[in-house]
Amino acid sequence: MQKVESHSRASTISELQVRARRLRLHVLRMAERVGQGYVGQGLDIADLLAVLYFHEIRYDPHRLDWPDRDRFVLSTGHYSIGLYAALAEAGVIPLDELDTYGADGSRLEMSGSEFTPGFEMTGGSLGQGLSQAVGMALGLHLDGRDARVFNLLSDGELQEGATWEAAMAGAYYRLDSLFAFIDCNNQQADGPPRQVMAVEPVDEKWAAFGWDTQRINGNDIEAIVTAIDAAKTVNGRPHAIVMDTLMGKGVRLFEQREKAHFIRVGPDEWDLARQQLEAS
Amino acid sequence: MATTTNPSPGVTGTLLSSDTAGATATAAAPFGHALVRAGERNTRIVGLTADLGKYTDIHVFAERFPERFFQIGMAEQNLIGVAAGLARTGFIPFATTYCVFATRRAYDFIAIGAALGKTNVKIIAGLPGLTTGYGGTHQGIEDLALMRAMPNVVVIDPCDATEIAQAVEAIADYDGPVYMRVLRGQVPIVLDPTAYRFDLGKAKLLRDGRDVALISTGLMTGRALEAAAQLADGGIQAAVLHVSTLKPFDRDAVLSLVGRVNTVVTAENHVITGGLASAVADAAIDAGLSVRLKRVGIPDCFCESGSIPYLVKRYRMDAESIAEAARAVAGGR
Ligand SMILES: Cc1ncc(C[n+]2csc(CCOP(=O)(O)OP(=O)(O)O)c2C)c(N)n1
Numbered sequence: 282m283q284k285v286e287s288h289s290r291a292s293t294i295s296e297l298q299v300r301a302r303r304l305r306l307h308v309l310r311m312a313e314r315v316g317q318g319y320v321g322q323g324l325d326i327a328d329l330l331a332v333l334y335f336h337e338i339r340y341d342p343h344r345l346d347w348p349d350r351d352r353f354v355l356s357t358g359h360y361s362i363g364l365y366a367a368l369a370e371a372g373v374i375p376l377d378e379l380d381t382y383g384a385d386g387s388r389l390e391m392s393g394s395e396f397t398p399g400f401e402m403t404g405g406s407l408g409q410g411l412s413q414a415v416g417m418a419l420g421l422h423l424d425g426r427d428a429r430v431f432n433l434l435s436d437g438e439l440q441e442g443a444t445w446e447a448a449m450a451g452a453y454y455r456l457d458s459l460f461a462f463i464d465c466n467n468q469q470a471d472g473p474p475r476q477v478m479a480v481e482p483v484d485e486k487w488a489a490f491g492w493d494t495q496r497i498n499g500n501d502i503e504a505i506v507t508a509i510d511a512a513k514t515v516n517g518r519p520h521a522i523v524m525d526t527l528m529g530k531g532v533r534l535f536e537q538r539e540k541a542h543f544i545r546v547g548p549d550e551w552d553l554a555r556q557q558l559e560a561s
Numbered sequence: 562m563a564t565t566t567n568p569s570p571g572v573t574g575t576l577l578s579s580d581t582a583g584a585t586a587t588a589a590a591p592f593g594h595a596l597v598r599a600g601e602r603n604t605r606i607v608g609l610t611a612d613l614g615k616y617t618d619i620h621v622f623a624e625r626f627p628e629r630f631f632q633i634g635m636a637e638q639n640l641i642g643v644a645a646g647l648a649r650t651g652f653i654p655f656a657t658t659y660c661v662f663a664t665r666r667a668y669d670f671i672a673i674g675a676a677l678g679k680t681n682v683k684i685i686a687g688l689p690g691l692t693t694g695y696g697g698t699h700q701g702i703e704d705l706a707l708m709r710a711m712p713n714v715v716v717i718d719p720c721d722a723t724e725i726a727q728a729v730e731a732i733a734d735y736d737g738p739v740y741m742r743v744l745r746g747q748v749p750i751v752l753d754p755t756a757y758r759f760d761l762g763k764a765k766l767l768r769d770g771r772d773v774a775l776i777s778t779g780l781m782t783g784r785a786l787e788a789a790a791q792l793a794d795g796g797i798q799a800a801v802l803h804v805s806t807l808k809p810f811d812r813d814a815v816l817s818l819v820g821r822v823n824t825v826v827t828a829e830n831h832v833i834t835g836g837l838a839s840a841v842a843d844a845a846i847d848a849g850l851s852v853r854l855k856r857v858g859i860p861d862c863f864c865e866s867g868s869i870p871y872l873v874k875r876y877r878m879d880a881e882s883i884a885e886a887a888r889a890v891a892g893g894r
């Protein structure tokens with residue numbers, strides 16, 4: 282099997298920061314067309330996606346079905362605005378297509394699915410991603426491939442029982458090729474988790490389930506890179522990287538605004554948002 | 562899903578949207594307000610949700626009766642289990658989530674926690690059929706079939722704000738498990754609140770006609786009434802029978818209409834298998850009646866994402882499609 286590595290691991294932190302800013306600009310571009318959406322999530326997760334897609338994940342944008350590729354499993358379908366940005370930046374989907382986000386007939390659905398290139402599964406019915414990630418890690422291992430599986434979960438998804446069923450299985454099968462990133466953006470549909478159903482202490486829960494666990498600032502690119510490197514030195518256990526993030530990260534207007542799962546943005550606010558992002 | 566770089570004007574709406582296209586009057590959060598009224602009358606009523614309080618209108622009840630409201634977090638199986646436990650201690654729980662998550666994720670919990678022993682749990686489920694643009698994960702297209710198939714459960718698909726309000730009262734008084742779809746946000750008023758009377762288990766003839774029988778449920782009844790008006794302009798007299806309680810099914814009402822008008826169109830905001838059309842066909846066959854039947858509803862597929870008007874047209878769920886089906890079936894006599 283030929284090894285293809287589209288992006289070298291030589292990306293520097295500052296290069297990754299430039300990528301992350303570009304991802305955020307793509308997010309604004311998509312959301313502006315629609316006037317609403319999961320802008321907060323797209324911005325909060327851009328740093329992780331920049332690290333994964335431009336530093337860590339082995340995949341070939343021109344051969345998405347390469348069997349030895351690392352899998353990025355997006356459990357949270359509504360975060361797909363962030364993944365579309367990464368896939369467009371990586372050349373998997375044309376940049377121009379970003380303008381169709383959420384439009385009738387577009388493959389860039391507001392809640393993403395496996396019909397979009399680069400998506401390994403359909404997320405959005407939350408709490409299903411980690412189980413499928415466990416299955417992928419088992420399958421890849423059975424086939425003797427050293428590909429890894431990276432799953433993105435949200436803090437809201439920690440309330441679904443299935444998440445913990447999968448966590449137990451990941452530890453039981455000692456899946457050290459499995460990485461779970463938990464986006465603790467302190468938000469879910471009805472408000473912050475502490476007012477909906479307490480999820481903390483998140484890191485202690487993963488550790489208690491037998492996972493190699495770290496907790497980091499998920500909007501610090503250097504911290505993300507360091508955490509992944511540290512995780513890779515731990516054998517025999519799956520890896521949980523709990524990330525505290527800020528919704529709307531990079532755009533002060535959105536960072537400070539009343540926090541909401543789904544935000545509406547006035548037509549006059551986009552220029553300001555872009556200026557703030559560029560100044561950040 | 563087509564590849565396109567030319568966006569059409571329609572855009573997938575928010576999770577908050579109800580389809581109010583063409584509605585002349587609407588009411589805000591009819592379910593939430595009706596539950597508050599029921600809760601004022603009966604202190605045993607409690608509310609629960611799985612991180613969808615704002616999105617199912619039960620936040621209205623939560624604000625009025627915070628001590629009788631339980632936020633369960635995004636955990637639908639636990640939602641139903643906890644509701645069943647409350648019912649077993651004598652409370653009347655109204656538990657809300659979306660149709661898909663209630664039926665797909667928590668089905669076993671409903672079967673064993675609520676249905677098997679006729680435990681008094683009310684499941685209130687949002688985003689029925691094509692009332693969300695979010696595709697296969699969010700569109701509840703087969704929930705009625707699943708819930709009809711489960712013994713002991715009353716299944717209701719109300720038409721509008723008027724009926725939602727009346728049905729909440731009725732199911733609060735009924736002792737047993739209920740699955741009810743709900744429309745949220747600004748909900749159209751189709752039925753005149755002073756004239757219409759919801760009776761649990763009863764279908765209502767909203768309009769009589771001798772040429773074709775339109776039998777509809779849920780929000781499709783609004784479109785069936787529009788279709789009947791269109792058909793009348795073309796000289797076809799259509800009856801409209803609204804079947805909001807799918808289980809128990811009002812066989813008598815259906816058979817008495819179908820017995821005299823045997824050209825039938827069913828219309829449901831659901832796949833055409835296992836829901837209203839199947840119930841009508843079962844009733845007719847059991848009674849030995851032969852009918853000409855056309856089914857308007859979602860075909861056997863998961864639907865696309867997109868704006869609701871786009872989806873309604875794309876899957877031929879509009880009034881025009883009902884009228885067309887009626888012309889086809891009536892013309893073929
Ligand atoms: C199984 C399931 N239950 C409920 C929902 C509805 N829902 C969509 S997003 C969401 C909030 C989930 O929390 P999180 O992902 O942390 O939200 P965010 O940080 O994006 O605000 C809910 C309840 C869903 N999509 N899937």
Ligand SMILES: [Mg+2]
Binds near residue numbers: 437464469
């Ligand atoms: Mg969150």
